[in-house]
Amino acid sequence: MAALLGRELRVALKAGSGALMGVLFFLAVVTVFPFAIGPDLNQLGRLGPAILWIGALLASLLGLDRLFALDREDGSLDVLVLEAHPLMATVIAKCLAHWLVSGLPLILATPLFGVMLNVPPLGIAAVMATLAAGTPAITFIGAAAAATAAALPRGGLLVAVLTLPLTIPVLIFGITATNGALFDPDPFTAPFLILLALTLFSAVLGPLAAALMLRHSAE
Amino acid sequence: MRFEADTLSVNRGLRRVVQDVSFSLGEGEVLTVTGANGAGKSTLLRALCGLLPLAAGRLRLAGLGEGEDDPLIFREHLHYLGPQNAMKAALSIRENLAFWRDFSGGSDGLEIEQALRAVELPHVADLPFSYLSTGMRRRVAICRLLVSKKPVWIVDEPTSGLDRSASELFAGLCRAHCADGGILVAATHLPLGLGKAQTLAMETLFTVFEGDAFFDGEEA
């Protein structure tokens, strides 16, 4: 498993495009909102966390289909499935590597984009914390859809459509926790803990479904 | 260790592509699978590795004890070299082979330098895989079989993209593998020059459809 994690990271760093694409798309989404809502800073400030979360969610959704598609193209998916002792472990390793490459950069970019949207420092910290807790869930849930769409021509869109409704709870608790940190009456710990629970739950369900899908890679 | 198949049948969707294939391979024995394109060679090989479900028949890697008749379990003792090379273009040869050695868990395979010398590519270890020509890439893909030792090799068009001398090289490696008690199943157009080998000629099945049973309702 560690070997796979190492390889995935080296591939991503060497190829380099994966991480950058995600952050660029995140920047594009964040930049678009003020044009729609208007340049009024305190309005943007209030909506900032929501814009950051939506940007991060969409960016990680669109990067998901690369999770298995690249391996299928160069043939290593067959050998990975063949050699994998517990196939689920391989899928989890791939999800972790994918998250480190495409999820983490989004979190690291949040402060910059947060300042652009006039989000107070506490808000930025809250968004980063909730993204750190929530984005792995998106990768895990998306793993099943990514395994399905790996062999399809326009798999990327299909993965996004299949995964989006399943990530709505993550979005809801991510934003509720962020608001909890910003405005006193709202609770922070309760939604944040539920968010963590969602991530742990999807860390089991997603890879299990993806492993089931890959066991007979019929193509 | 015996690799036995008993009236295997495999489908691709509703089409029956492989019908009633049987063979029995002892240690050191070779099976070459021939046939026109679309005759089901690749399908059969993928089914042998458990990458495709069997429609009918039984497959066993006897001598393994537990899990010997379930491809999903015994396939860990197989090396599958598919039509593609399973190497990451962005990584160097050394990184690719080191990964497959660690991931496959074969501890008693050749060292990377040894494997590369065996395919006469001693100087490429640190080049990115994408720099190589198709013939050299195929040879590196063959190295993956050397860096971790597995008793059964299942290779699909192993010599595709290889010139005469490289094919000779590969035949030599196969002979060494078999001499060492290994089993080899190869799907190929050109003769591998492996001397005594069982052959399985597959012919294209157009008319027989799994669908028949599905629609005519002979059996539930």
Add this chain to the structure above:
Amino acid sequence: MFGKHAAFILPAYAITLVVAVALVVWIVLGYRSRQREIARLERGGASRHGRKADRASSGETR
């Protein structure tokens, strides 16, 4: 009969009816066109039994 909310009750029933009828029509037309398609294909010689008919099997024709 429906009082002041007629403007909402009638469309509700109308839409439900339209969707229900559309579903039925779509399925029935699908059934008919597929039957015609099978008849056309089977007349064209691609009979379902194919080579199996040569083998001595029951081959009960539908």
Add this chain to the structure above:
Amino acid sequence: MNQDTQTLSPAPSWWMRLANPTRFMTFADRVIPWLAGLAAIVAAVGLWLGFSAPEDYQQGATVLIMFLHVPAAWLAMMCYSVMSLSALGTLVWRHPLADVSLRAAAPIGAAFTLLALVTGSLWGKPMWGTWWVWDARLTSVLVLLIIYLGLIALARAIEDPVQAAKPLAIMTLVGFINIPIIKFSVDWWNTLHQPASVSRFARPAMDAAFLYPLLVMALAYTLFFFTLHIMNMRNEILARRIRVLKLRQAGR
């Protein structure tokens, strides 16, 4: 799969007897007219009961829309359960018609979900003046619609139906497991943002005059669903026969 799949779990005999498409087709041809007739009769009774019910003091005559909206929402859920059962049929019991049943149910389920949303908004308009209110139940039904359409898109994306069976079954079950989570989180989100008054959308306490028509309409919808489902399964089987014939023609 390994060889002993047949002995995996001995399904009830009549169910396995239906597993064979030809027998299913004859069964379908026989049962569909009866089912359709029964559905029509029960629907007529439901409508008659509904229209003769006294006007609700609170919502006036709009309660009549409820007789359409609530059964549609129930059916949207029931249809997804039928699909999830079929998904288990594909994955666990290898039932040859399970995938056919799943594919046949999806568009019908999506139609009922759409119906639930439309009648829901028509029911809400007179009370809140807006066509769409982000009430917990309506939002969950909307998410369910997206899941339905995602599955239909997946079914159409993979060309060969037999190879698409497993991915479809797995994604249906993944969806099924997530629906309660989505319901829970939407309810939580709804209570946080919605002032208590708006969630009055919850059904008022039912008195018999409204409960009977509602239950009868629900039964009518269910019968209607099974009629359509069996008919659509018949279509799906024919579609696969056409595919085999065409493949064979290509093979000639």
